[in-house]
Amino acid sequence: MVDPNDNLLASLTVRLPFSGSSDNRWADALPVEIRDASKFVLRAKGVCNDPLTVPAGNYLVSATLPDGQVASFDDIVRLEPGGHRELTISAEGLSLPPSLKYSRTFGEEVSDFVRPVTDLFASRTTTVMVGNWIPLAMDPPAAAQVDWKPTASTHLEVHYSDGVPVWVEVQRHDNAMYFAIPVDEQGKTIAQWSIIVPKPDPNDPNPDSANLKPDSIDLKLDFGDGDLNSFFDYIQSGQSLTARSIGRSIIEKSEQYMMAKRRCPLLAALGAYVLLRASELDGMDEWTRNLSQWFGWLPDAGAIRVEYLARQNRHSEAVQQLLQMPSRGVPWFRSGIGYLGNRAKVYSSVANRETSRLAVSIDDARKLNDLSRFFSQLAAALDVTRATTVLRGMPKLAHDVAAAAGPDLAFTAAPP
Numbered sequence: 001m002v003d004p005n006d007n008l009l010a011s012l013t014v015r016l017p018f019s020g021s022s023d024n025r026w027a028d029a030l031p032v033e034i035r036d037a038s039k040f041v042l043r044a045k046g047v048c049n050d051p052l053t054v055p056a057g058n059y060l061v062s063a064t065l066p067d068g069q070v071a072s073f074d075d076i077v078r079l080e081p082g083g084h085r086e087l088t089i090s091a092e093g094l095s096l097p098p099s100l101k102y103s104r105t106f107g108e109e110v111s112d113f114v115r116p117v118t119d120l121f122a123s124r125t126t127t128v129m130v131g132n133w134i135p136l137a138m139d140p141p142a143a144a145q146v147d148w149k150p151t152a153s154t155h156l157e158v159h160y161s162d163g164v165p166v167w168v169e170v171q172r173h174d175n176a177m178y179f180a181i182p183v184d185e186q187g188k189t190i191a192q193w194s195i196i197v198p199k200p201d202p203n204d205p206n207p208d209s210a211n212l213k214p215d216s217i218d219l220k221l222d223f224g225d226g227d228l229n230s231f232f233d234y235i236q237s238g239q240s241l242t243a244r245s246i247g248r249s250i251i252e253k254s255e256q257y258m259m260a261k262r263r264c265p266l267l268a269a270l271g272a273y274v275l276l277r278a279s280e281l282d283g284m285d286e287w288t289r290n291l292s293q294w295f296g297w298l299p300d301a302g303a304i305r306v307e308y309l310a311r312q313n314r315h316s317e318a319v320q321q322l323l324q325m326p327s328r329g330v331p332w333f334r335s336g337i338g339y340l341g342n343r344a345k346v347y348s349s350v351a352n353r354e355t356s357r358l359a360v361s362i363d364d365a366r367k368l369n370d371l372s373r374f375f376s377q378l379a380a381a382l383d384v385t386r387a388t389t390v391l392r393g394m395p396k397l398a399h400d401v402a403a404a405a406g407p408d409l410a411f412t413a414a415p416p
Contacts, residue, residue: 010056010079013086014048016063016071025097026233027226031245032063037076045245056081061089064242066233069094099229100190100222102157124195124215126151129167129178129397132329136397138374154195156181159188163297165329170195170215171396177215178397179390180332182223184266185295190222214393219386228267235270236387243274265295272304273335276311284308292321299329303336310343316359319347323367334382334389340371341379348372 016028034044037058044052048063056079062072071089079085131146158166160183168191170177183189198213223229234243268291275284285308291298292305302325309318322343331337349372351358351365360368383390 008056008081009053010081011051011053011084012059012061012077012079013051013084014061014063014073015086015088016048017088017091023098024226025099025222026066026230029227029246030063030065030230031234031242032061035060035062047246051084054079056083061087063089064239065094066230066237066239067097068237068239099224100192100220102155102190124170124172126154127169127171128156129169130164132165132327133167133397134326134330134374137377138326138370141398154193156191157188158183158191160184160186163295165299165332167330168193169397170217172215174396175214175393176396177217177390177392178394179217179219179386180330180388181221182266182332182388184223184225184228185263187266188224190224192220194218216392217383217386217390219388219390221388223266225264225267228264228270231267231270232387235274240274240277244278244280246271246274265291265298265301269298269300269304269333272308273300273333276304276307276339277335279311281308281311285312296328298332299325300331300333300336302328303331303340306343307339315347318343319351319358319360319364319368322347322371323364325371330378330389332389334384334387337375337378337382337389341375344368344372344375 012034014032016030028048030048032046032048032052033042034052034054035042037060040060043059044054046052059077059079060072061077062070064070071091071094073087073089077085077087128149128151129146130149131144133144133146135142135144136146156168158181163185166181166183168179168181177195179193181189181191194217196216196218198215221232223232231243231246234246268287272284272288272291275281288301288305288308291301295301302321306318306321306325309315309321322340325340331340347358348365348368351360351368377394378389378391381391381394383392
């Protein structure tokens with residue numbers, strides 16, 4: 001049956017001229033808003049390249065970039081009843097960040113030679129960790145398949161290799177910073193970082209107090225995918241409302257991001273985190289189940305499924321997912337650590353009082369206690385300014401407990 005009001009509607013597709021250049025960090029599928037030209041009331045919002053339906057009329061059209069810049073169409077857009085228009089917003093006057101590049105310059109070669117000397121005096125050493133390190137951080141630590149690769153570089157290119165996780169350890173004295181380098185399926189990630197040393201407080205009578213404070217980090221990541229880069233940048237810059245419109249679009253296009261040839265499980269995971277934070281759970285049961293089942297190498301897929309099941313009061317299922325996390329690894333994104341820390345604490349407390357309520361064995365209740373302590377420690381060390389997992393002031397992992405290294409990961413770093 002045809003709705004008679006359909007004749008009063010119009011559609012609009014908005015495009016941005018970002019595609020076609022490998023030097024652009026962002027893709028052109030960014031959030032767009034359509035507002036009434038006279039009342040400035042929001043009539044529709046969506047994503048560039050997707051058609052938007054609105055009543056016929058006059059509109060102002062704009063798109064918000066991940067760094068907060070606003071790109072807008074200069075003229076009022078007139079939409080006729082039953083018509084469709086396509087328009088391209090100009091990028092003139094906008095500052096578009098380039099993609100990160102991994103290249104070796106003479107200056108970097110010199111700095112790699114000098115840095116081991118400066119690190120010696122600063123008591124900092126940097127090591128690339130390849131593998132699941134959860135067993136090493138448990139109490140007591142257990143053997144794990146982790147490959148340790150010392151490096152003097154602060155610039156790393158990591159390639160996907162069967163989902164083997166990659167972390168970086170920056171050690172100072174007996175404490176260390178650990179940060180994840182997420183890599184999408186069949187993709188690569190370029191990471192650049194600089195360590196920010198705590199500054200002494202001139203009003204502190206203890207001149208060594210700065211040495212007791214944990215280091216901070218300035219971390220830049222490029223996932224080699226414009227859609228993933230732009231979505232990540234929205235989240236990192238705190239634009240949660242804008243990110244939600246992309247997250248919902250990702251859910252609606254689940255086949256594209258999880259089943260088609262161009263699979264992007266990292267993008268799917270970020271979309272799920274955004275919608276979980278907004279408590280927009282419609283359509284997420286099958287979504288989170290498939291994400292967890294199909295991408296067992298992605299730690300965040302397990303964390304997302306645990307949180308979704310818990311919010312649906314399916315606690316026994318959530319506990320079973322939680323108990324699998326030691327084999328999946330530490331989540332690469334901060335939200336996953338927070339969710340697991342909260343759920344492990346609650347489930348551990350319930351299991352200690354009455355194991356039958358969660359249908360867990362005494363042995364599983366003990367494991368929940370261990371997981372509660374572990375993820376609570378990680379949550380307390382999280383750098384809340386980062387979207388990815390950055391752990392500051394952590395006890396140094398016991399390298400010598402590691403078992404024989406697992407499969408080597410294809411990654412490139414400066415030689416120490």
